[in-house]
Amino acid sequence: xxxxxxxxxxxxxxxxxxxxxxxxxxxxxxxxxxxxxxxxxxxxxxxxxxxxxxxxxxxxxxxxxxxxxxxxxxxxxxxxxxxxxxxxxxxxxxxxxxxxxxxxxxxxxxxxxxxxxxxxxxxxxxxxxxxxxxxxxxxxxxxxxxxxxxxxxxxxxxxxxxxxxxxxxxxxxxxxxxxxxxxxxxxxxxxxxxxxxxxxxxxxxxxxxxxxxxxxxxxxxxxxxxxxxxxxxxxxxxxxxxxxxxxxxxxxxxxxxxxxxxxxxxxxxxxxxxxxxxxxxxxxxxxxxxxxxxxxxxxxxxxxx
Numbered sequence: 001x002x003x004x005x006x007x008x009x010x011x012x013x014x015x016x017x018x019x020x021x022x023x024x025x026x027x028x029x030x031x032x033x034x035x036x037x038x039x040x041x042x043x044x045x046x047x048x049x050x051x052x053x054x055x056x057x058x059x060x061x062x063x064x065x066x067x068x069x070x071x072x073x074x075x076x077x078x079x080x081x082x083x084x085x086x087x088x089x090x091x092x093x094x095x096x097x098x099x100x101x102x103x104x105x106x107x108x109x110x111x112x113x114x115x116x117x118x119x120x121x122x123x124x125x126x127x128x129x130x131x132x133x134x135x136x137x138x139x140x141x142x143x144x145x146x147x148x149x150x151x152x153x154x155x156x157x158x159x160x161x162x163x164x165x166x167x168x169x170x171x172x173x174x175x176x177x178x179x180x181x182x183x184x185x186x187x188x189x190x191x192x193x194x195x196x197x198x199x200x201x202x203x204x205x206x207x208x209x210x211x212x213x214x215x216x217x218x219x220x221x222x223x224x225x226x227x228x229x230x231x232x233x234x235x236x237x238x239x240x241x242x243x244x245x246x247x248x249x250x251x252x253x254x255x256x257x258x259x260x261x262x263x264x265x266x267x268x269x270x271x272x273x274x275x276x277x278x279x280x281x282x283x284x285x286x287x288x289x290x291x292x293x294x295x296x297x298x299x300x301x302x303x304x305x
Contacts, residue, residue, distance in 0.1 A: 004048020011122035069303035101246035127271030149218035
């Protein structure tokens with residue numbers, strides 16, 4: 001591996017909503033996807049090893065896209081998230097067709113991790129400042145093995161004008177540590193305020209300074225051992241619903257906090273998130289990148305080849 005931190009990019013869903021990688025619309029002027037800008041920012045922040053978690057059917061497309069570009073500046077690995085990749089002695093139930101969620105995605109990368117690592121989604125734009133903050137945290141020498149981090153965004157900077165979204169709203173104590181994440185649905189601006197709804201009829205007004213999680217995490221390698229312990233427990237406790245149960249990172253982290261087995265520092269960022277939740281978001285994302293190119297943050301052609 002090259003020197004530097006490791007970044008896990010959860011990319012198994014890339015292209016699935018469009019029918020394949022070739023149908024993913026670019027947001028950069030030279031055909032770049034959102035994930036191109038994320039890994040570019042990560043490399044500048046000091047992440048020297050990038051691990052893509054992918055589906056088997058998109059591995060060839062990812063290798064073709066990134067081996068000759070990102071591979072010039074980082075060590076790039078590809079991990080296929082497989083349904084039957086489980087701790088020894090366990091097997092998936094009949095009828096299950098998809099893997100077990102984001103916690104399982106990180107578990108799948110256990111052989112590619114040696115030391116502190118970050119985790120992001122492939123289809124979210126996080127911004128250079130977020131990667132810089134995460135890298136600085138992971139390099140801290142005073143962090144113990146159970147000190148983790150979550151990059152927290154101003155909720156108002158994570159919305160789209162094209163429709164409501166689901167957001168994990170963070171509860172943070174006076175010392176800046178995460179105490180919990182509550183998932184809110186149909187989050188949007190309504191009557192001059194940010195609100196959410198579980199039924200589309202009654203609305204809950206959210207605090208104007210609410211902090212949102214966009215699934216950007218920092219962990220020590222001890223976290224992988226915790227996954228090895230908690231994944232079998234999850235499978236045992238959900239044996240009656242294993243055809244649809246999920247093992248997401250926020251739930252794993254929440255359980256660790258509850259058990260006193262970890263503490264999670266919330267790293268505030270001024271960056272604005274954007275993504276392609278709705279088809280109409282593509283143009284907005286393209287405009288966001290164009291402005292950043294005009295300001296000199298990115299070159300017009302992100303990769304040299």
